[in-house]
Structures are given as structure tokens and as C-alpha cells.
Amino acid sequence: MIAVNVLSSSYVLYFILFPILPHAVSGLQFTSPFNGNKVTGVLGSSINFTWAFHGGNIDRVVWGTKQDGAVSIKDVLVSVDKLQTITTIQHSPYSGRVSGDWDGSSPGQATFTLNSIQKADERFYSCQLSPESLRVQAVQDTVQLLVVGFTFAYPPTGP
Secondary structure (H helix, E strand, O other): OOOOHHHHHHHHOOOHHHHHHHHHHHOEOOOOOOOOOOOEEOOOOOEEEEEEOOOEEEEEEEOOOOOEOOOOOOOOOOOOEEOOEEEEOOOOOOOOEEEEOOOOOOOEEEEEEEEEOOOOHEEEEEEEEEEEEOOOOEEEEEEEEEEEEEEOOOOOOOO
């Protein structure tokens, strides 16, 4: 007769599944990703970037310029935590032109606004969802802003 230790095989299964279980159960994801697509903004106007998401407890939503050749954020423009504490960039060229809104819920949505669009704002932007748990990986999505419009240079008046 062969004796099987059920308890020890359960522990083995637990240690195999435990590291991957949080990712499967709480997988953060965007329900309305931009997937790197282009959106158009008009010179001098404002534009909203809105991301909806679900899957887990989110601690912070961050929006900023995208790092060249990577998905990560190069310069954070706005950060909103689950307590609705909003931190915006305080140095140029975005100072006073960016804002963000998120009610701290998940599923939920975050909206980031860029005001007084300038030609130099034409670039990729990224949104990052940072989870509460260190076991869950942050997720990011990107969008490319194209700026249209013209600046007119009027000839000087006078003789």
C-alpha cells in the first residue's frame, strides 16, 4: 500500500499558483485604450485624454510624455492618487496648462486635459495605472497628439 501525503501536494500546488494568481485575478487593463493611435488637437484650444479601466485596486493614475522608444513615461505631467490628490507639473512648457481628474474608483476613468495647445505639444503621451499591490504589474497606454492650425504673421502697419 502506498501512502500519499495530500497536505504536502496541496502546499506544492499553492506555491506554484500563488505567484501567478494575483495577475490572473486582478489584471489591470484599459477598457478604452488609445493603443498609440493619433488624435488631433487644434492650436490654441484644449483637448481631453480619457482612459477607462478595470481589474484591481488602483493606487495612482499618472499621465505624461512618453519616453522615446519605450512605453514608459518620460516626464510626469499629472498624477492623481486614489484619495484624489492631484499633482501637476510646475515647470515649463506645461506649467499651468495641464490638469487631471479621477474619482479614485476602479473600475473607473481618468481624464487629463491639455490647455492652450502649442505646436511643440505634438508628441506621444502615456497613461499609467499603478496598482496598490506590488504583486500586480502597472499597465500603460499611449496616444499621439497631432496639432493642426495656423499661426498668422501679419505684416507691420505703417509707412
